[in-house]
Amino acid sequence: MPSLKAIRNRIVSVKNTQKITKAMKLVAAARLRRAQDAIVAARPYAKRLNEVLADVTARLQLESDDSASHPLLVRRPIGVARIIVVNSDRGLAGGFNSNLSRRVERFIVDEKASYPRVELAVVGRKGREHWKRRLGSGSAGPWSHAQVVAEYAGAAGDTAMERARELAKQATEDYLDGKIDAVLVAYNEFKSAIAQVVQVQTLLPLEPAPLPEGATRFDFEYEPSKGDVLSTLVPLYIEIELYRVMLESIASEFGARMSAMDNATKNAKEMIGSLTLQFNRARQAAITKELMEIVGGAEALKG
Amino acid sequence: MMLEVLTPQRTAVTAEVDEVTVPGLAGEFGVLPGHTPFLTALKPGTLSWRGKSGSGSLQIGNGYCEVDGKDRIIVLTQSADKASAEATPQKSA
Numbered sequence: 001m002p003s004l005k006a007i008r009n010r011i012v013s014v015k016n017t018q019k020i021t022k023a024m025k026l027v028a029a030a031r032l033r034r035a036q037d038a039i040v041a042a043r044p045y046a047k048r049l050n051e052v053l054a055d056v057t058a059r060l061q062l063e064s065d066d067s068a069s070h071p072l073l074v075r076r077p078i079g080v081a082r083i084i085v086v087n088s089d090r091g092l093a094g095g096f097n098s099n100l101s102r103r104v105e106r107f108i109v110d111e112k113a114s115y116p117r118v119e120l121a122v123v124g125r126k127g128r129e130h131w132k133r134r135l136g137s138g139s140a141g142p143w144s145h146a147q148v149v150a151e152y153a154g155a156a157g158d159t160a161m162e163r164a165r166e167l168a169k170q171a172t173e174d175y176l177d178g179k180i181d182a183v184l185v186a187y188n189e190f191k192s193a194i195a196q197v198v199q200v201q202t203l204l205p206l207e208p209a210p211l212p213e214g215a216t217r218f219d220f221e222y223e224p225s226k227g228d229v230l231s232t233l234v235p236l237y238i239e240i241e242l243y244r245v246m247l248e249s250i251a252s253e254f255g256a257r258m259s260a261m262d263n264a265t266k267n268a269k270e271m272i273g274s275l276t277l278q279f280n281r282a283r284q285a286a287i288t289k290e291l292m293e294i295v296g297g298a299e300a301l302k303g
Numbered sequence: 304m305m306l307e308v309l310t311p312q313r314t315a316v317t318a319e320v321d322e323v324t325v326p327g328l329a330g331e332f333g334v335l336p337g338h339t340p341f342l343t344a345l346k347p348g349t350l351s352w353r354g355k356s357g358s359g360s361l362q363i364g365n366g367y368c369e370v371d372g373k374d375r376i377i378v379l380t381q382s383a384d385k386a387s388a389e390a391t392p393q394k395s396a
Contacts, residue, residue: 038312041312041313042311042312044309044314045309045310045311045379046311048309048377048379049379052342052367052369052379056342161311161312165381220340220341220342220369221339221340221341221342222342222343223327223328223329223341223342223343223344224328224329224343224344228328228344229342229343229344229367231344232328232344232345232365232366232367233344233367235365236365236366236367236379236381239311239381240311243311
């Protein structure tokens with residue numbers, strides 16, 4: 001049985017931890033709200049761009065077969081695939097980072113037939129640390145056909161656009177240069193504050209969306225030409241997709257942290273409860289023992 | 304006609320206008336009501352408009368402009384910042 005003092009110290013320490021987890025939960029909740037607002041604000045732009053892009057690609061395919069030769073639409077045999085992995089800089093967010101890493105690991109192994117070589121562009125400190133351990137010198141393992149080619153700091157709300165632009169530019173350039181044959185992105189999709197789903201999504205080659213039924217739009221005049229317009233739209237599309245991915249990931253991170261910290265706070269409360277019980281029991285035992293001693297002593301004196 | 308300027312971060316402008324000047328990839332062009340449906344890529348430059356409720360201008364980045372034939376002009380651009388005095392560095396939105 002630990003001493004009264006030891007139990008009291010435990011209680012104080014758990015209470016302090018609880019204060020921290022509670023504060024972290026509140027901070028995460030506030031930042032989650034802001035991250036959600038950013039997602040909503042990006043929607044009209046993304047929606048419009050998707051529509052127009054679907055329209056242009058659909059028309060290009062209807063009209064001519066030289067669309068098949070547009071470098072961003074053409075499918076070539078995949079030698080090297082680049083996966084952009086979006087982690088966070090900070091931990092203490094439940095399974096946010098580990099779920100993503102595990103999923104990407106499994107993807108690399110399972111899809112080895114389709115993607116014989118994999119380049120990872122890792123965003124966020126947690127991801128960098130993970131892949132350094134996994135793919136560090138001397139470790140062969142089932143991931144030996146993968147390597148980290150670029151590392152970036154995690155994105156916060158105000159740097160998300162910048163980071164998205166950087167990633168998009170690099171990926172598009174390498175794709176057009178033929179250095180890589182596919183661009184994928186792996187991230188936590190934000191479902192709700194308590195649910196995040198890891199997604200692996202292909203960005204390039206572009207999947208031409210079918211022209212929505214009944215949504216026949218005016219036949220536009222294109223300037224300079226459909227192909228040129230497409231060449232402008234696709235980088236914008238990649239950029240906005242990556243921006244959306246960044247925002248989803250940021251929102252997911254705060255969501256995950258919020259629920260992790262909520263659980264931690266609850267656990268701390270429970271622990272304080274059981275420690276208090278233990279403390280009271282120990283105190284009662286000490287008092288009883290003292291009383292017995294006094295009574296015993298008095299009894300002995302009576303003789 | 305309606306002018307809408309959208310950026311990834313926000314809707315920069317929605318306004319009823321009479322005339323818009325857009326920096327197209329193939330040169331600056333003006334759009335008046337009743338323009339044919341038209342879609343073009345943009346290059347960074349100044350977008351300006353005039354209307355009953357006043358006129359204005361924005362510095363825009365890469366993007367495209369869509370005139371939909373239903374008296375709506377939609378401009379999607381990476382950034383749209385208020386253009387104040389010339390060459391005043393602006394914090395991007």
